[in-house]
Amino acid sequence: MKNIPNNINKEHVISAIQKINVEGTPKRRKSTGYDLLYKGGYYSPKYIISIANIFANGEEYPANFFYGGKETNDFLRNLGFDIVERKNEQENDGANTWIFQGNPKVFDIDNYVKDNKLIWWSLRQDNYKDKVKLQDVVFIWRSNAGKRGTGGILAKTKVVGLPKEKTGSENSKGYWYTNSGSTEKFVIELEVLQTRLEENLISRSEILNHPTLNDLSILKFAQQTNYLLPSEHADDLHELWDSNFIKEETRIDPSILDDLESDIIQDTEKEQVIKARIGHSIFKKKLLSVEKKCRLCNVSDERLLIASHIKPWSKSNNKERLDSNNGLLFCPNHDILFDKGFISFKNDRKILISSNLDEESKIFMNINENMHLEMNESQKAYMKWHRDNLFRK
Numbered sequence: 001m002k003n004i005p006n007n008i009n010k011e012h013v014i015s016a017i018q019k020i021n022v023e024g025t026p027k028r029r030k031s032t033g034y035d036l037l038y039k040g041g042y043y044s045p046k047y048i049i050s051i052a053n054i055f056a057n058g059e060e061y062p063a064n065f066f067y068g069g070k071e072t073n074d075f076l077r078n079l080g081f082d083i084v085e086r087k088n089e090q091e092n093d094g095a096n097t098w099i100f101q102g103n104p105k106v107f108d109i110d111n112y113v114k115d116n117k118l119i120w121w122s123l124r125q126d127n128y129k130d131k132v133k134l135q136d137v138v139f140i141w142r143s144n145a146g147k148r149g150t151g152g153i154l155a156k157t158k159v160v161g162l163p164k165e166k167t168g169s170e171n172s173k174g175y176w177y178t179n180s181g182s183t184e185k186f187v188i189e190l191e192v193l194q195t196r197l198e199e200n201l202i203s204r205s206e207i208l209n210h211p212t213l214n215d216l217s218i219l220k221f222a223q224q225t226n227y228l229l230p231s232e233h234a235d236d237l238h239e240l241w242d243s244n245f246i247k248e249e250t251r252i253d254p255s256i257l258d259d260l261e262s263d264i265i266q267d268t269e270k271e272q273v274i275k276a277r278i279g280h281s282i283f284k285k286k287l288l289s290v291e292k293k294c295r296l297c298n299v300s301d302e303r304l305l306i307a308s309h310i311k312p313w314s315k316s317n318n319k320e321r322l323d324s325n326n327g328l329l330f331c332p333n334h335d336i337l338f339d340k341g342f343i344s345f346k347n348d349r350k351i352l353i354s355s356n357l358d359e360e361s362k363i364f365m366n367i368n369e370n371m372h373l374e375m376n377e378s379q380k381a382y383m384k385w386h387r388d389n390l391f392r393k
Contacts, residue, residue, distance in 0.1 A: 002065040003066060004061075004066050004071065004075050005053055005056060005057055005061065007056050007057070008056045008075075009079065010079045010080060010081075011055075012052040012053075012055040013052045013076065014038075015052070015055040015363070016049075016051035016052040016054070016055065017036075017038055017041070017043060017048065018360075018364075019051055019054075019364045020043060020047070020048070020051060021041070022364060023364075025043070025047055026047075026242075028238035028242060029046070029047040029050075029063070029239065030044050030235075031043075031044040031045060031046065031047075031068075031086060032086070032231045032232060032235055033069070033086060034073055034083050034084065034085055034086060035083070035084055035085075036048055036076055036081050036083055036084075037081075037082045037083070038081065038082070042086075045068065045072045045076055046063060046068040046072050047063075049061060049066065049072055049076075050062070050063055054366055055363075058297045058298065058299075058366065059294075059298070059299045060299075060304075063236075063239050064210065064211070064240070067212075095133065096132070096133060096136040096234075097136070097137045097138075097139070097228075097229045097233075097234035097237065098132075098136060098137070098138045098139070098227060098228055098229065099138070099139050099140075099141050099153070099216070099218055099226075099229065099237075100121045100122075100138050100139070100140055100141065100225060100226055100227075101141045101142075101218060101222075101224065101226075101227070102121075102140065102141070102225075103143050104142055104143065105177070106176065107172075107175055107176055108175040108176075108177065109140065109154070110142070110154065111175065112172065112175045113154065113155040113192050114195060114197060116171055116192065117191065118171070118190070118191055118192070119157070119171070119172070119189075119190050119192060120172050120187045120188065120189055120190070121138070121187060121188050121190055121225075122186070122188075122225055122226075123163045123185075123186040123187065123188050123225075123226055124186075124225040125224065125225070125226050126186075128226050129163050129186060132159060132163055132188060133162075134160065134161075134162065135158055136158065136159040137158055137159075137234075137238070138156075138157045138158065138159060138188075139155070139156055139157075139241070140154055140155040140156075140157060141153050141154075141218060142201070143222070144204065149204075149205065151203070151204040152201040152202050152203040152204050152206070152207070153196070153201060153202040153207075153237075154195060154196055154197055154201040154202075155192055155193075155194065155195045156195075156241060157190035157191055157192050157193055158190065158191050158193060159189070160189050160190065160191045161188060161189025161190075163186045163187070163188050164186065164188075165185065165186060165187075166185060166186065166187045194241075196241075202240060202241065204219075206240075207219070207240075210236070212233065212236050213233060213236055213240065215233070216233060283307050283321070283322055283324075284305075284307035284329075286322070286324040286327070287324055287327045287329050288305075288329070291329050292329075293305070293329065294329060294330050294331040294334060295328050295330060295334075295373055295374075296330065296331075296334045296366075296367070296371055297331055297333075297366055299331040304331055304332065305329045305331065306329070306330055306331070306332060307327055307329060308327065308328050308329070308330050308335045308339060309321070309326055309327055310327065310328060310379065310383055310385070310386050311326055311385045311386065312339075312390070315385075315389075320382075323378075325376065325378035325379050326378075326379075326382050328373075328379075333365050334365075334366075334367070337365055337367065338386075340392075341354065341386075341390035341391050341392045342354045342356065342357055342392060343367060343391075344383065344387045344390070344391035345372070345373045345375065345383055345386075345387075346387075347375075347383075347384075349372040349373055349375065350369075350372050351367070351369065351371040351372060352387065352391060353369065354391065354392040354393065355392075355393065356392050
């Protein structure tokens with residue numbers, strides 16, 4: 001665990017507030033106990049620090065690098081800001097966050113969440129029956145089941161049906177390895193929102209090394225099925241899930257990446273579907289083999305890096321789509337500016353900034369006229385296409 005960068009000052013915090021006023025605060029970065037009060041506005045102290053670091057050190061400071069609560073509040077108080085207790089600590093319209101556990105020795109959890117949009121899960125703790133609410137978020141935990149290092153969280157779901165007595169009509173029957181399912185009394189209907197299967201799951205070891213989630217009840221009382229999370233654990237778990245998850249706009253067959261590599265993908269595939277998978281694709285792996293950070297601001301956390309095509313996917317032929325010379329690694333801010341044509345680059349490496357961006361936006365998005373980009377000859381050819389066809393002069 002690192003500390004809050006000590007070069008963050010009051011001006012950086014005010015710039016962060018201005019940026020948040022424009023862009024808002026992500027739902028899972030909102031505070032639960034305290035707010036920073038500034039000119040009548042209320043802001044999440046921990047998110048303020050993350051954004052202030054952009055202005056101090058050129059990149060957003062990951063939330064898992066430092067503690068919230070007293071450490072963050074004291075740091076901001078020392079800079080002269082008011083920290084106040086929240087009047088209403090209930091976020092997300094009072095929705096709860098849960099962990100539901102399954103044992104892969106007796107139930108095929110991975111295929112169940114992969115094959116079905118709607119699933120059913122046991123509610124074995126009767127005292128929770130009246131606490132489950134529609135729209136509650138449920139993370140699905142696969143236990144180790146005797147295989148060390150295989151456990152962790154592999155799906156995010158939401159409650160779409162309140163607890164009811166099992167009728168036998170649920171869709172889980174074909175996934176049981178034993179007759180354990182017959183002992184269930186109450187079940188809950190869940191909608192699968194996102195999955196992180198195989199190497200992408202949040203592993204038990206990752207949670208054990210987390211500064212707050214290492215105190216989760218499931219780590220202490222591993223034999224239960226249902227766990228209701230306190231708000232501080234809920235916020236941190238949502239943040240951990242979102243931190244390196246690239247949202248899938250559409251469920252697609254994993255074989256699409258095989259098609260991609262073998263050069264037989266159909267041109268009619270939607271670019272947005274491919275971009276949703278690109279973080280785990282061959283293309284990003286190729287870029288990471290030659291460069292390790294954002295080409296403009298030096299962000300080096302691979303979870304935050306986006307493999308951006310210079311000549312867009314939809315305009316490229318199949319060879320160009322996988323050509324690493326047609327790609328650059330950018331942080332999210334610089335990726336969207338480049339993707340939307342607000343920035344491009346000259347052959348002499350100097351940045352081009354669209355006249356459609358005002359000075360305030362340039363500051364918020366961390367770009368300036370002194371930036372430049374090293375390019376080889378092939379990249380210069382792709383960049384000429386970008387300047388001629390995408391750049392908003």
